Amino acid sequence: MANAQGGLKVGNQSYQLKWNVYDVGCQDTAETQTALQRAILQDGVNIFVNDFGVASRVAADVCDKNRLLYAGVSWTDDVVSPKFQHYIRPIGGFFGRAMNYYIYDDYKQRGAKTYVGCTVDGDQGHYAAGLCAATAKLVGLETRPSIFFPGNTVDFSPIATKIRSLNVDVVDLVQSTGEQVVNIVAALKDAGWKGLIAPGPGLDTATLANLAQKVGNFVEGMEMLDFDPRQIPSTIQDPSMMSLINAYTKEYGEFKTDGAFWTGPWFVLQGAIKATNNVDADVLKQYLGKGSPPVKTLAGYVQLFARPDLKQNRAIDGAPGHGI
Secondary structure (H helix, E strand, C coil), X not given: CCHHHCCEEECCEEECCCCCCCCCCCCCHHHHHHHHHHHHHHCCCCEEECCCCCCHHHHHHHHHHHCCEEEEEECCHHHHCCCCCCEEEEEEHHHHHHHHHXXXXXXXXXXXXXXXXXXXXXXXXXXXXXXXXXHHHHHCCEECCCEEECCXXXXXXXXXXXXXXXXXXXXECCCCCHHHHHHHHHHHHHCCCCXXXXXXXXXXXXXXXXXXXXXXXXXXXXXXXXXXXXXXHHHHCCHHHHHHHHHHHHHHCCCCCCCHHHHHHHHHHHHHHHHHCCCCHHHHHHHHHCCCCCEEECCEEEEEEEEHHHCEEEEEEEEECCCC
16 A cells, blocks of 8 residues: 555655565464564565564574664563564563453452463464463463364354353463354353353454343443454544555455554554654664654554563563453
8 A cells, every 4th residue: 555655655765565465374483583584685575564473583693684674573681671672562462461461460369269261273273372371371360271172163162061061260261263253152151051251352342242141231240351443442433544454445345453452563663764754774773762642553552661571771662552
């Protein structure tokens, strides 16, 4: 869309953008290393953005050595420590785990003592379930081994029976999405389960309405991360944001909300380029590290901040003001 409007304008110059996509598996060190080498040495990539599933420590190290800017997504705090200078994290695990912490803690205040995660099988599902369980432990909940199901599962009655047999107070659906969530919750209701449910971030407006229609007031009391930008006033009142949503819907027929959240680094990068009138990685790094103003993204405003708890005084970590 930027190219169709003449390119990304930087001062008096316009740049045509070339978007390259690389398969790095899920937290796969070797695949990440191979992709980065190809991107830098063969394809001439000089800015990396919106990585989901990348082995972030490898990415941060490679970009530091090559003085390339990396605006990414990561789940561990080592990439935002003073060790690395060219990595920023506008969106990542710091936010996600903090928001989950508040949900789990609220459930604990409501009497919950035990927790289990239940989500789709696969690398990302296992990784996310591990992070959520660690956060639940931090709150003080006793965790049970996570339950995983194949992505093509339709009948969730055996899963619901297993969850009920564990006698836990909270079931977290982690990264279950769409109809998976609807069918799991319906199966739990049919199984007579009485505990609390954290449905995860996989419910858009239409799916949530479908769930409520199917199980009625069984949804009352659930708390979840909400990634639907169409429910954020600052997004829907912004013509430029709505143009992105409308273009996506026109191209694909249905707007998928869960991916919109993870595009945050692109908007932060774009804001830095506009503010500095520069595309030089060092200039952008210096600007962002000083604590730039909040930037509007599809998931609300994102603010970069320092991490003095890690002895990191540059503003390279971030979180949106949108969540539960």
